[in-house]
Amino acid sequence: MIQPPASKNIAIFASGNGSNAENIIAHLRATGSPLNVALIVTNRADAGVVQRAARLGVPVAVLTRRDINDPATMLGVLEAQDIEFIVLAGFLLMIPPFLVDRFEGRMINIHPSLLPRHGGKGMFGRHVHEAVIAAGDRETGITVHRVSHHYDSGAVIFQARVPVDSTDTPATVEAKIHALEREHFPRVVCEAFSPIP
């Protein structure tokens, strides 16, 4: 009898709506992946991701900036759920160095532009799409990258592109970006954290 691969637990860190978190959870469940989203970490009790997690039956840890920056608290929350991988999906706080080090090679982030363009501190959500329009870029997209000690840096593991045309607004660009995230991010998470066959 071939044993199924042991499940490996993922924590998703999110501060907003949680559409990426939900898409990842749904994809892993639908594909019978050995990866399991065992925890949602957020710094916003009122974030949409909290309601989505409740509906999906995934535990939520609402942590303050102080909690997240305290090694005993942060690592204790992750160890309690046997977390092996971390996915940042719209998480707006800086990840403390001890956590980057502890999850070296096992933490990824999604950014809604083609890094290195329009990355860095303060570049999140609608601000990114406004910058794309203001710069007159003819294309934009998503970037999934390993997390390092600096905002939106770290090795890029995936990018997908979409044209930007003259009629686009930040809102229409955002809709294009969300469509790319929906299409690609769950699969990229699986590929990033699944053992090479």
Ligand code: GRF
């Ligand atoms: C996404 O656009 C992602 O690229 C960015 O933050 C947003 C999160 O959206 N990092 P959601 O909370 O997953 O809906």
